[in-house]
Amino acid sequence: MSAELARALMALSACCLGDRRRVWARAMQAEFEIATEHGRPLAFAAGCLVAAWREMPRHREGRFVLASHGTAIGIILPMAALMFWAGLRGFPFVEFQLPAFEPATGEGRAILLLNAGSVGIAPSLTLLVLLLAATHPLVAWLLLERDWSRAATVARVGAAATMTLLIFTAVCGIVQIRLLLPVVCLTVQSLAVLALARWHGQLSDDLGFEAPA
Amino acid sequence: MIRNRRPSKQMLALLEALSTHAPSWCHGYDLMKETGLLSGTLYPLLMRMTDQGLVQAEWRPPAQPGRPARHVYRLTTAGLALARTMEDGRGLPGAEPFPA
Structure with missing residues (x-):
């Protein structure tokens, strides 16, 4: 359940980052796989969403x-x-x-x-x-x-x-x-x-x- | 362009981690573990520092087939200069001299 939620948060983060930060969304997604292996997918995904939200007013x-x-x-x-x-x-x-x-x-x-x-x-x-x-x-x-x-x-x-x-x-x-x-x-x-x-x-x-x- | 404002505590931690490994490349997740920064803090910092020309980012092919390519980061010359300035001003622990 938390893995699906984490993936949904990652997808939302990518949407929030938009076209300009697409590369960064891909970079976060790649590290998300590592975070999942280390058993911390939700915390990592939530952080990525926060990062995406923090970026939104800047572009x-x-x-x-x-x-x-x-x-x-x-x-x-x-x-x-x-x-x-x-x-x-x-x-x-x-x-x-x-x-x-x-x-x-x-x-x-x-x-x-x-x-x-x-x-x-x-x-x-x-x-x-x-x-x-x-x-x-x-x-x-x-x-x-x-x-x-x-x-x-x-x-x-x-x-x-x-x-x-x-x-x-x-x-x-x-x-x-x-x-x-x-x-x-x-x-x-x-x-x-x-x-x-x-x-x-x-x-x-x-x-x-x-x-x- | 490098900003004139004094870097934040989090940025100093990231500068320190990157300068310790310079000129080698670091992965985002390893930087998180090393600096103790959460992804919500680390990535905005990396984006900003890349925009400012302090950090260089590039893609690395996956270590195993079927895995995604990963982004790696290292300080640019300007980033190294800033790290050295901060080191001189504050004395970053663990920072060793490295070629620019």
Whole structure:
């Protein structure tokens, strides 16, 4: 078990070291065989991973990988979680009032913003918000895969879902300011993907590695 | 380019180990055992020192068929000069004179 884990750590170290340090990754791998013979594969592999992480901020490709993961994990996934949470709570057709507004009961209050004529559209709105939320993790994954064309396609699906949401809510007479949440999420995500795609393009040109289509 | 900052304790240990063996080549795992440095410290140091022109690295064919080729390291002339400077300033134990 520990041998497999050690090999996985070595593979991860090689990925983290990137193209620029490929020779060093091979050098570590060769010494790993010796460390395994001496019964210390896990400690050696863990050290190599630490070494690879320490190297990452020192070169452009490593900084790009850190920025990609930071964007995916620190920005896009929290936005997806927020959208899922909001969608399941009835966003954008349910308005919540915090407990502070209801001092008598100490509980929050949910107000349905749809009337009897438009309440039938509620499941479709929830479905749209959940679809929009589902596009974010997908974009995060494609961003880490550096698959920019598919990321752009998914972002376009997200933009279409946002536009549909805007139109539906406008027809239902829901205040449009509430739609700022998905619009901001989509804008931030699109700008981040665009910036990372351009950065990756420059890296590909400078380092001479092939960018995925 | 050699940095002007004083080398760290770990770098001094590595310089000492490499200078002791100079001009022979050393394997990474042997250096770990000799210096007591962990792989997470040794490899970043070796990479940096190679980038700075202090250490020279090359591949050696495997001792037995089916085994991977291994990387070996030794100090360059600049590395030896730095090791000697450190030896003079601090008195590295075990360091013997060697041709540059």
